[in-house]
Amino acid sequence: MAETTSTRRRALKVIGATLGASAFAAAAAPIKHWAENLSLGEVLQKHYQELTPEQLKDVLSRLERETLRKYGAEVTIEDIRPEPNTSFGYALNLSICIGCRRCAEACHKENNHDRATNNSYIRVLEMQKGSLDLEKGNAHYDHPVPAPDKFYMPVQCHQCDNAPCIKVCPVQATWKEPDGIVVVDYNWCIGCRYCEAACPYHARRFNWKAPEIPAEEINPHQSYLSNRIRPQGVMEKCTFCLHRTRRGQLPACLEACPTGARVFGNLLDPNSEIRWVLENKRVFVLKEELGTKPRFFYFFDE
Amino acid sequence: MTFTTRTTGTTRQKNHALLYPRFLWQLFLNSFRGGPAFYLWMTCLTAIAVVGLGAYAHQVNEGMRITALTDHVSWGLYIANFTFGVGLAAGAVMMVIPAYLYDDHEMHDLTIIGEILAIAAIALCLCFVIVDMGRPDRLWHMLPFIGRFNWPISMLTWDVIVLNGYLLINLHVTGYLLYMRYLGRKPNPKVYVPFVFLSIGWAISIHTVTAFLYQGLGGRPFWNSALLAPRFIGSAFITGPAFVIVLLQVIRRVLGLQINDRPIGTLRSILRITIPVNLFMFCSELFTALYTGGHHSAALSYLMFGHEGKTALVPWIWTALAFNASSALLVHSKVGLRGLNAACVLAFVGVWIEKGMGLIIPGFIPSTLGEFVEYIPTLTEWRITAGVWALCLLLLTLGIKAARPVLEGELAARRAEHS
Numbered sequence: 001m002a003e004t005t006s007t008r009r010r011a012l013k014v015i016g017a018t019l020g021a022s023a024f025a026a027a028a029a030p031i032k033h034w035a036e037n038l039s040l041g042e043v044l045q046k047h048y049q050e051l052t053p054e055q056l057k058d059v060l061s062r063l064e065r066e067t068l069r070k071y072g073a074e075v076t077i078e079d080i081r082p083e084p085n086t087s088f089g090y091a092l093n094l095s096i097c098i099g100c101r102r103c104a105e106a107c108h109k110e111n112n113h114d115r116a117t118n119n120s121y122i123r124v125l126e127m128q129k130g131s132l133d134l135e136k137g138n139a140h141y142d143h144p145v146p147a148p149d150k151f152y153m154p155v156q157c158h159q160c161d162n163a164p165c166i167k168v169c170p171v172q173a174t175w176k177e178p179d180g181i182v183v184v185d186y187n188w189c190i191g192c193r194y195c196e197a198a199c200p201y202h203a204r205r206f207n208w209k210a211p212e213i214p215a216e217e218i219n220p221h222q223s224y225l226s227n228r229i230r231p232q233g234v235m236e237k238c239t240f241c242l243h244r245t246r247r248g249q250l251p252a253c254l255e256a257c258p259t260g261a262r263v264f265g266n267l268l269d270p271n272s273e274i275r276w277v278l279e280n281k282r283v284f285v286l287k288e289e290l291g292t293k294p295r296f297f298y299f300f301d302e
Numbered sequence: 303m304t305f306t307t308r309t310t311g312t313t314r315q316k317n318h319a320l321l322y323p324r325f326l327w328q329l330f331l332n333s334f335r336g337g338p339a340f341y342l343w344m345t346c347l348t349a350i351a352v353v354g355l356g357a358y359a360h361q362v363n364e365g366m367r368i369t370a371l372t373d374h375v376s377w378g379l380y381i382a383n384f385t386f387g388v389g390l391a392a393g394a395v396m397m398v399i400p401a402y403l404y405d406d407h408e409m410h411d412l413t414i415i416g417e418i419l420a421i422a423a424i425a426l427c428l429c430f431v432i433v434d435m436g437r438p439d440r441l442w443h444m445l446p447f448i449g450r451f452n453w454p455i456s457m458l459t460w461d462v463i464v465l466n467g468y469l470l471i472n473l474h475v476t477g478y479l480l481y482m483r484y485l486g487r488k489p490n491p492k493v494y495v496p497f498v499f500l501s502i503g504w505a506i507s508i509h510t511v512t513a514f515l516y517q518g519l520g521g522r523p524f525w526n527s528a529l530l531a532p533r534f535i536g537s538a539f540i541t542g543p544a545f546v547i548v549l550l551q552v553i554r555r556v557l558g559l560q561i562n563d564r565p566i567g568t569l570r571s572i573l574r575i576t577i578p579v580n581l582f583m584f585c586s587e588l589f590t591a592l593y594t595g596g597h598h599s600a601a602l603s604y605l606m607f608g609h610e611g612k613t614a615l616v617p618w619i620w621t622a623l624a625f626n627a628s629s630a631l632l633v634h635s636k637v638g639l640r641g642l643n644a645a646c647v648l649a650f651v652g653v654w655i656e657k658g659m660g661l662i663i664p665g666f667i668p669s670t671l672g673e674f675v676e677y678i679p680t681l682t683e684w685r686i687t688a689g690v691w692a693l694c695l696l697l698l699t700l701g702i703k704a705a706r707p708v709l710e711g712e713l714a715a716r717r718a719e720h721s
Contacts, residue, residue, distance in 0.1 A: 013334070020348060027356035030363035035439075043439055047450050123671060134672035135600060155671060164521060170458035171443040172450040188450075190443055191366075191436020194458055196376040200521025202671045205373050206436065209365035232365045233436030290520040 039066075047172070048185040048224070059187075060224060067229060072215040077222045080246050082179035088240050088295065089180070089267040090251075091277045092154060095301035097261040099124055099145040099152030106256030107156075110241060111227040112219050114211035121238035122156045122253060123202060156253070157182065157203035157238035158286065158294030165195035165204060165237075174235070180267075180295050181240050183225040189234040196235065200287050201294075204237045240264070267295075325484045333700045339556075344699065347692045354689010357682045358433055366436060368682050374675035375666040377434070379683045382658025383690070384430035386541070388512045389534060389657065391423035391468065393542015395505040400568050402498055408564050413498065414708055415553070416546060417476045418701035420505070424469040426694035433686050457515045464508045471501045476701070483708045509534045516665065524601035524665045527590075533583045537653045539576040543569040544629075544646035549702075551639065557706055563639075570633060570642060577630040577649055584623075584656070604674065605664040614676040615667075618659035625652030 041062055045051075051059060060077045067075050104120040113119040125137035129149050137153065146152065159182050166174055166182065173189040176182050196204045210232040222228040223243035230236045241251040245264070254262040265274035277283065281299040336344070361368055371378050397416030401409035432438055443449035444462060453459040475494050482489040513531035520526055547569050554561045588606075591599040603609070608616050625648040632645035668674050679687075 016345075020352075023349075023352050024355065027352050028359050030359040034359075034363040038439060047443075125671060134670075135597075135668055137672055139671065139673060164519065168456050168458065168519075170452050170456045170462070171440075172452045173443070188440070188443060189437065190440045192431075192434065192458065193376045193436070194456075194515075196373065197516075197666070198519050198521060200670050202373070202669055202673075206376060207365070208367040208369075208371070231437075235436075287521070292520075 042187065045187050047188050049175075056224075063224070063228060067218075070210075071213065071218060071229065073218040073220065075218060075220040075222050075228075077224055077228050078243070080223045080225075080243055082177050082181070082242075083246055085266075085268055086179045086246075087267045088159070088245060089265065089274045089278070089297065090159075090240065090295065091263040091274055091281075091283065091297040091299060093259075093261040093263070093301060094151055094153060094298050096259045097152045097154065097257075098259055099126055099141070099147075099150070100258060102256040102258060103154055103253035103262070106252040107238070109217070110219055110244075110252035112211065112213055112222070112229050114207075114209070115213050115217070117208075119205060119211075121203070121205070121236075122154050125153045125155060126150050127153050153298070154253075155201055155203070155286070156296065157240075158201050158292065158296040159238075159240065161293035161295065162291055164198040164200065164290075164292060168194045168198040170194065174237075177225075177242075179242075179246070181242050182237065183239055183242070184235055184237060185225070186228070186230050186234045186236065191233040191235070193235065200290050200292060204235055207232050207234055207236060321485070322481060325481050328484065329480070329700075329704050332704060336703070344696065347696045347699070350692035351689045351696065354686050354692065357685035357689065361433070361682060361686065362438065368680065370677055370680045370683065372675060372677070374669045374673060375663060375677035377662055377666070378677055379658065379679045379687050380430045380434040382662040383687055384427050384434070385512060385534075385662060386654050386657045387423050387427040387430060387694075388465070388509050389538035389653070390541050390545060391420045391427065391465075392505040392509040392535070393538040393540070394420040394423060394546065395502055396539055396542045396569065396572055397546055397565075398498055398502055398505075402495070403502070406565075406568065408562070409568060411709065412550065412561070412565055414476060414479055414705050415549065415702065416542070417472045417501070418705060419542075419546065419549070419698060420472045420501075421469065421476060422694045422698040422701060424465055424472070425697055426690055427465060428469075429690045429693060430687075433690065457511065457518055460511045461508075461515060464504065464511050468501070468504050468508050471497050471504060475501065476705070479708055480704055505538075506535060509538050516662075521670050522665050523598045525661075527587065529583055529587060533580065533587075534657075536576055536580040536583055537657065539572060540580055540649050541653050543572045543576070544650045547573075547646050548643055551643070553702060553709075557702075557709075559706070559709055566639070566642070573629075573633045573645070573649065577626060577633060580653070581623075581626055581630060584626075600668050600672075601664045604667055605660060609668075609674050612674050612676050614678055615659055615664060618655050622652045622655035622660050625649065626656070 039062070041058070045059060046055065048056075056079055060079060063077050064075055067073055067077070101122075101124050104122040104124060107113070107122050108118065108120045111121065123139050125134065125139050126141040126145075126147070127137045127150060129151055141147070159176075159180055161176070161180070163176065163182055166176060170192065171188060171190055174182060174184045174195060191206070193206055196206060207230050211229055213229065218229070219227060221243065226239040226241065226243045241249075241253075245251055250264055251262075254264050263273050263277050265272035267274060267278075269275065277299060278297065281301075283297045283299045285294045285297055369378065394416040397409060398413045400406045401413045432441065435441070444451065444459075446453070451459050453463070475497050478494050479489055510531045513534040516522070516525035517527060517530040547566050550561055550566060553559055588602065591602040600609075604612070605615050605619050629645040629649035629652060632641055632648070635641070637645070663677055667676065
């Protein structure tokens, strides 16, 4: 009798364990699917700053191949380094910005953002005249612009010299380049989103899913630290279009601006327009009291 | 369960490198032995954990878009539970403080329960951090020397150090005590007592560092308060004792151990202080924010009263306040064990809400650009959360089960000494 009970118990345990193990395997199955899409090279890739030139070359060509495979688009991904004696600054004239959001749209296209979420690094706030209180601003206005009694305040990454996002990152996946631009190594970021919590300007975005872009809409001129298509689960941010500006071009948002409200340039060049604005206009930065030392300035004409 | 004592004088010198794994293997096997009630309990927990795993696998594959998190509210249920878990782990040493600092021998016997709870709670925290990560495959980037550890600048790296350190200290103390029991030897106080004292200081540090994660962010006025760390410590000293009071009674009933009411009384006196202190600190925050007005009050007034019809957090925080206040009344009134248990459950749930829906979420609302975007967790998030909690309870159950002979032995010895 005792023997049959123990046999039965044993059988029950075996059945239970088998059921448990198969439930476990079934539950974990999607992870397997996800892991199949990860290449070993990607998983073991070193931090951008530690890659040798050969390794970097391999990484770039691997990323190009992956873009072709996943998105069906032939792209070139370059590693564009900062120019010497360059320190970028950006200023925006609030008196003439009309809130048309062309800058946000240009950013969307230039930087290969996800089409479905209409993502952009620029958020344009419609503000009540007479107040700089952001809580009175509205980012979801939907009417002809400019509306009376309103002014418009586009906000993007301020490339702070004392950036809270860099401080908090646990793995140094984000850092400041010599020309002042704060970048992210999309292949090193662990996706903890601490930087997103730390940023006082809502400048950072997370890839809640892999971006979806039709092949024909993909901007093929890409760089590793800026506008290449970001992987799922990592942070991204405005890079002052470093793939353009480090080659003497202007940021896409500036080129798209119909009113000339945006001024971009090298702060170290005494003859630059940005220097003229900083020296002659009544300039302010957002949330100066936080001590973040932004490189993005606002000013009024009159 | 029973351990067979295998040691004799000759094997004493035998290397522990072989014996210790064998001891761990015994612990593992032991987790499959038990009556029908034990099996039912463990099966239920496993089932919930598997559901959580399924939801998590789905999240990893699909991306975190299947959560309700957004670029506005970028941390939610997971980080809320992580924060709460750190408090639970820190609070678990409340067992240890009276035992060792005030030399309360009755509590001495029970400290191992606190240590085991701390281990389970830290496991809970680590799981919640991992399920919150967008790229769990890159966890190795966080490893010191192998990855790039942004220490000492990033508070998160400090948190990794203190949480893992705390886990190791508690694993050492618990493991050592159980192992000595397995070998049939008397524990050597020199090997574990210093670590017990270390764990007391360390417990304070884990919750302080966790508070510093939030309170150091100048862009989030709701968190940017020097009172945050004291509040965290205060509330940790609610959840730990509240959980242990109930746990002791469960152990007493289920394992049939002789635990008298004195330790419970000690923990109750702790709750008599910490629950009102926690409420007081909350009121102090409330006054500062609401009386001053302006930006610093925006998140708190949204939390308490809503903003232009957006009221997702209002029921949560008032429930938390009602629970905390009634638990304060209950521990101060002359209620029996049943009333005390009710107070413990109310306080535990009250703090859970206060730390999560009442602290992490409103830190993001309004956003840094003044937008009010609400957050209501999805079913996936709740499933993963339940799964992690089930896993933590599984660990706790196994730990307590393993500790039973230690508790039995020590309690028996104590009684013999007294008689």
